[in-house]
Amino acid sequence: MVGYLVQFVTIASRTITSIMREPAAWLPALLTPMCIFAVQVGAFGQISGRAFDVPDYVAFQLPVAMLIAASFSSAGHAVVTDISSGYFDKLCLSPARRSVLLVGRLAGEMCGVLVYIAVLLNVGLLLGVRFGGNPLVGAMTLYALMVLFAIAYDAIGIAVALRTGSPKAVQAVSFMIFFPLLFITPWSVPREYMTGWFATLTSLNPLTYLFEAARSVFGTPDTAVITRGLVAATLFSAVTLSLCVWGFHRRLRAGT
Amino acid sequence: MSAVIEANELTRSFGQIRAVDGVSFSVARGEVFGLLGPNGAGKSTLLRMLTTLLTPTSGNASILGHDVVRDAAQVRPNIGVVLQEVGLDDRQTGYEVLTLHGLLYGLRPRDARARATEMLEIVGLADAANRRVGAYSGGMRRRIDLAMALLHEPPVMFLDEPTTGLDPSSRAAIWDLLARRCAESGTTIFLTTQYLEEADRIADRVAFADRGRIVREGTPSELKAELATDTVEITTALPEQAAAVLASVPGIRQVLAQPGGVTVRIQEASVHLAPIVAALLAADLEPKEIVVTQPTLDDVFRVITTVDEPAGRGGGER
Numbered sequence: 202m203v204g205y206l207v208q209f210v211t212i213a214s215r216t217i218t219s220i221m222r223e224p225a226a227w228l229p230a231l232l233t234p235m236c237i238f239a240v241q242v243g244a245f246g247q248i249s250g251r252a253f254d255v256p257d258y259v260a261f262q263l264p265v266a267m268l269i270a271a272s273f274s275s276a277g278h279a280v281v282t283d284i285s286s287g288y289f290d291k292l293c294l295s296p297a298r299r300s301v302l303l304v305g306r307l308a309g310e311m312c313g314v315l316v317y318i319a320v321l322l323n324v325g326l327l328l329g330v331r332f333g334g335n336p337l338v339g340a341m342t343l344y345a346l347m348v349l350f351a352i353a354y355d356a357i358g359i360a361v362a363l364r365t366g367s368p369k370a371v372q373a374v375s376f377m378i379f380f381p382l383l384f385i386t387p388w389s390v391p392r393e394y395m396t397g398w399f400a401t402l403t404s405l406n407p408l409t410y411l412f413e414a415a416r417s418v419f420g421t422p423d424t425a426v427i428t429r430g431l432v433a434a435t436l437f438s439a440v441t442l443s444l445c446v447w448g449f450h451r452r453l454r455a456g457t
Numbered sequence: 458m459s460a461v462i463e464a465n466e467l468t469r470s471f472g473q474i475r476a477v478d479g480v481s482f483s484v485a486r487g488e489v490f491g492l493l494g495p496n497g498a499g500k501s502t503l504l505r506m507l508t509t510l511l512t513p514t515s516g517n518a519s520i521l522g523h524d525v526v527r528d529a530a531q532v533r534p535n536i537g538v539v540l541q542e543v544g545l546d547d548r549q550t551g552y553e554v555l556t557l558h559g560l561l562y563g564l565r566p567r568d569a570r571a572r573a574t575e576m577l578e579i580v581g582l583a584d585a586a587n588r589r590v591g592a593y594s595g596g597m598r599r600r601i602d603l604a605m606a607l608l609h610e611p612p613v614m615f616l617d618e619p620t621t622g623l624d625p626s627s628r629a630a631i632w633d634l635l636a637r638r639c640a641e642s643g644t645t646i647f648l649t650t651q652y653l654e655e656a657d658r659i660a661d662r663v664a665f666a667d668r669g670r671i672v673r674e675g676t677p678s679e680l681k682a683e684l685a686t687d688t689v690e691i692t693t694a695l696p697e698q699a700a701a702v703l704a705s706v707p708g709i710r711q712v713l714a715q716p717g718g719v720t721v722r723i724q725e726a727s728v729h730l731a732p733i734v735a736a737l738l739a740a741d742l743e744p745k746e747i748v749v750t751q752p753t754l755d756d757v758f759r760v761i762t763t764v765d766e767p768a769g770r771g772g773g774e775r
Contacts, residue, residue, distance in 0.1 A: 204563055211560040219548050287544025291605065293510060295561040296533040454512045 208301045209308065212292075216309020219279065230273030230317050234266035235324065241265070241389065253394045257419075263325040264415035265388050267343065268408070270317035271351040272379055274310040277358015277371045284366045299449060303359070307352055314351040318344055334422040342418050342427055346411050346434055353407075353438035354379070356445040363448035382408055407433040459522065461486045461613055461645040462507065466516035469502050476502040478669035479516065484662075489639070489646040491660030493653060493758060498666040500649040501541060504617045507647065508538045520613055534562065537611035539619045543602040547591030551582050551601050554590055555608060562609040576604040580634065596627040603631060607638060614639065616648040620655065628652075632659065653754035663754070665761050673761055681752045686710050687726035688756070689733065692718040692746040702740045706732050 220226045241262045249258040283289040292302050322340065332339035354375075361374045386408045387395070395403055403409050414430020417423045460483035469477040477499040484490040492500050505511035507518055509529040517524060523531040545554060552573050559569030577583045580600040585593065590601060599619070606614065614635075620628040632655070639646060650656050656663050657677045664674040673680060693699045700714035703721060708729045711722040723729050726749045737744050 207560055207563075207566075211557055215546070215549070215557055218553075219546070222548050283546070286546065287540060287542040288546045289544070290510060290540055291544045291558075292561070294508060294533060294536070294538050295558065296530065296563065297561040453510075 205298060205301060208297045209305045212297070212301055212305025213309040213312070216276075216279070216306055217312050220309070220313045226273075226275060227313060227317075230270050230313070231320060233273070234269040234317075234321060237269060238262055238266035238321075238324075245389065253390050255391060257330070259325065259328050260330045260419040261416060263321065263330055263419070264343075264346075264412050265383075267318050267321050267347050267415070268350060268383070268411070270321055271314050271347045272354055272383075273317070274314045274351045274355050275358065276306055276310045276355040277360075277362045277375060278368070279310075280306065280359050281362035281366065281368045281371045284362060285368065293453075303445065303449065306359075307355060310355055311348050311351060314348055315344060318347050330419055332418060333420050334418075339418045339422070342431075343415055346415050346430055349431070349434035349438050350408070350411055353434065353441045354382075356438065356441035360441065360444040360448040363445070363452045382406065386412055388412060407437040410434075460484060461488075462490070462518070462520055462647055464503075464507065464516070464518040467503065467506060467513055467518050468515045469499075469506055469511065470514045475669050477506065477513075480666075480669075480671050481516075482664060482671060482674065484645055484647060486645055487643040488662060489648065489660045491656035491663040492647070492649045492666055492671075493651070493656055493663055493754070494649075494666035495651075497668075499669040500666050501617055503666070504538075504540075504615055504647070504649060508536055508615050509533060534609065535611055536613045536615060537606035537609065538615045539603055539606045539617065541617045541621060543595075543598045545590045545598060545601065548589060550587050550589050551577060551593070552586040554601060555604055558605050558608055564609075572608055576608050579607075580604045581630075596623055596630075599623060599627070599631065603634065610642065611644070612642075613645045614647070616646065616650075618650055619648070620650070620652065628655075653758055657754045665758060667761065673757075677754055680757050681754065686722040686724050686756075687752065688750045689721040689723060689726050689730070690718060690746075690748045690750070691721065691733075691737070691744045693737070693742055693744050695742055698740065699737060699742050699744075702736050702742065703733065706736050708732075 242259055245252070246258045249261065250256040255261045280289065283292070293299075322343065357378060358371050358375050361371050365371070385399070385402045385406050387403060388408075392400070392403060392409065392413070410426075410430045410433035412430075414427045414433075417426040417430075462482075462484040464483070465481050467477055467480045468475065480499075480503060482490075492503070494500050502511065506513050507520065507525060509525050509532050512526060517526070519525060519528075520532045521535055523529075523535070525532055549557070555573035555576055556569045559572050560566065564572060574583075574586070577586045580603060582597060582600055582604070585597060590598060593601065603619070616635075619635075620631055623631065635646070636659070638644065648656070648660065660677060662674070662676055663680065664671045666672070691699065696714040696717065696719050699719045700712045703709060703712045703719060706729070709721055709723050713720040713722075721733065723733075730747070730749070734744065734747070
């Protein structure tokens with residue numbers, strides 16, 4: 202048990218050190234969501250109250266910015282780099298448990314995500330966004346939602362990295378999954394204003410419930426909505442983590 | 458004494474291709490076993506299976522009695538592995554790479570740090586300890602890689618062409634280091650290489666791999682005696698005629714006519730030199746120069762791959 206813990210901390214801190222030493226890893230994770238946030242609020246902030254009954258568009262967009270920041274955690278990219286450098290083989294040769302290599306890596310990445318979310322939350326607070334209920338519970342809920350999403354999204358990248366060993370494939374798949382995942386949601390307009398096939402697709406997307414839960418934290422907290430968001434995010438990450446574990450076993454069997 | 462490394466009908470297929478095809482062998486404690494063979498012979502695939510990185514398609518193997526698939530967790534702490542490609546995280550310093558590795562091998566943090574410092578000293582990288590390995594030269598990277606493999610003092614070492622791409626002095630330094638450490642601790646070594654003279658010098662026993670199989674196995678001197686023949690190179694103005702004459706001399710295994718001369722393969726050239734010269738003189742073909750060379754493992758290798766070549770490509774005779 203102690204050995205497992207030491208290995209876990211070792212892998213996680215290596216991940217954190219790598220992120221900190223690579224400004225190209227964390228700088229875009231902070232700047233990109235802020236840019237999109239500013240553009241969205243600038244474009245619709247004045248009309249959102251009249252157009253779709255959202256008077257506080259800053260609070261409405263803050264979870265979107267947080268989610269985009271969370272999507273910058275790049276475990277898949279890091280794993281594929283390790284695979285092509287041969288370092289992954291070295292980790293696999295060590296007696297460290299296979300699960301530690303995965304869980305430690307994800308934990309390190311999540312430390313980065315927590316920092317990004319904290320920065321964005323403070324930007325929101327500066328702009329006048331307030332929690333509807335208990336601030337501590339609200340903040341914890343937000344962190345949990347975003348971290349669960351980041352784990353789910355990272356696990357897809359890791360699964361592709363393990364299966365293909367190709368940096369291009371990791372980038373392509375992450376991209377292809379992320380855009381529909383983000384855009385087929387009530388990310389800019391509430392769900393009540395959607396109709397037809399788009400409304401149907403949106404209701405199938407786990408991110409829809411994640412956004413609604415996060416927004417509920419800033420409005421009047423609705424336990425049912427928040428629980429639904431947490432469950433959706435948990436199920437989503439459970440599915441992609443299973444993919445990841447499958448990729449790991451496949452890799453050992455296939456050897457490439 | 459039981460074998461430290463044991464492989465039984467080990468096989469690995471990739472699609473239709475059998476990269477390793479029913480390989481069996483064993484290596485005793487303290488032995489240095491060299492696996493030789495051309496690119497694509499299956500050496501690396503075999504090594505990856507023995508080191509738990511790759512699951513065999515069929516057959517089995519064990520290290521110190523632990524099955525490489527079932528008991529992989531018991532195998533890993535007991536082996537040190539140097540792979541063909543140096544595998545490092547370029548964003549870490551040399552000291553960090555080794556400390557991290559020590560922790561993964563179950564050392565306490567204090568011991569891991571002490572061991573990292575000690576290993577950096579041993580491989581001569583103490584001065585570069587706090588530089589990121591991304592800035593290291595090829596030779597330095599190989600040395601830190603080696604330090605990783607030796608850090609936990611494994612009783613069994615696997616080396617996959619560990620000196621490929623290094624200059625001669627770096628190669629010598631690496632072998633020096635390995636020889637010293639392994640002699641001290643009685644380490645068992647499994648090594649693959651393309652440099653046959655390295656295997657000749659270092660290995661107690663060698664095996665030749667070709668197309669996924671082990672085609673010959675023995676001590677370097679046995680193999681040289683059994684398979685390789687002395688080479689006699691004769692410079693003459695009329696190589697074709699000379700070759701025709703020499704073909705009838707008893708004891709000659711192979712005659713090869715080239716522009717400017719003939720190459721003769723023969724067992725114990727010293728005994729047969731007189732009949733060769735006599736035959737040439739009798740045919741009025743005066744040899745201008747005769748050079749006799751003793752066999753090396755390279756020659757053994759060439760003979761094996763020539764002999765085992767499928768018919769149709771010819772046995773090198775003309």
